[in-house]
Amino acid sequence: xxxxxxxxxxxxxxxxxxxxxxxxxxxxVLEQNYVAGPDSGLVVVSLRTASTVTYIQPVVDAGxxxxxxxxxxxxxxxxxxxxxxxxxxADLLTLSELCAHxxxxxxxxxxxxx
Numbered sequence: 563x564x565x566x567x568x569x570x571x572x573x574x575x576x577x578x579x580x581x582x583x584x585x586x587x588x589x590x591v592l593e594q595n596y597v598a599g600p601d602s603g604l605v606v607v608s609l610r611t612a613s614t615v616t617y618i619q620p621v622v623d624a625g626x627x628x629x630x631x632x633x634x635x636x637x638x639x640x641x642x643x644x645x646x647x648x649x650x651x652a653d654l655l656t657l658s659e660l661c662a663h664x665x666x667x668x669x670x671x672x673x674x675x676x
Contacts, residue, residue, distance in 0.1 A: 571603030
């Protein structure tokens with residue numbers, strides 16, 4: 563698994579954001595578990611219309627590194643009108659595209675090491 567420290571993941575996220583057009587959710591890269599290493603670089607995404615804690619993190623499944631999106635549980639429900647749902651939908655699409663971008667970058671880094 564390639565080394566993905568906070569700086570590397572930040573560069574991947576910045577590359578993604580620079581290619582985007584329009585409004586997108588706030589994205590921050592944090593050190594996961596506050597320890598630099600192969601599983602660092604937690605990507606926190608703030609959705610515009612939902613306060614659900616959402617993040618993308620690297621995991622290893624069957625020996626293969628992959629990025630997954632985690633939605634933490636909510637303690638209460640929330641209501642959205644049509645405009646709010648459209649914004650949430652756009653944020654989720656961006657979240658999906660960012661997750662796919664991080665996976666591509668990881669796959670490219672692994673291929674370069676092979």
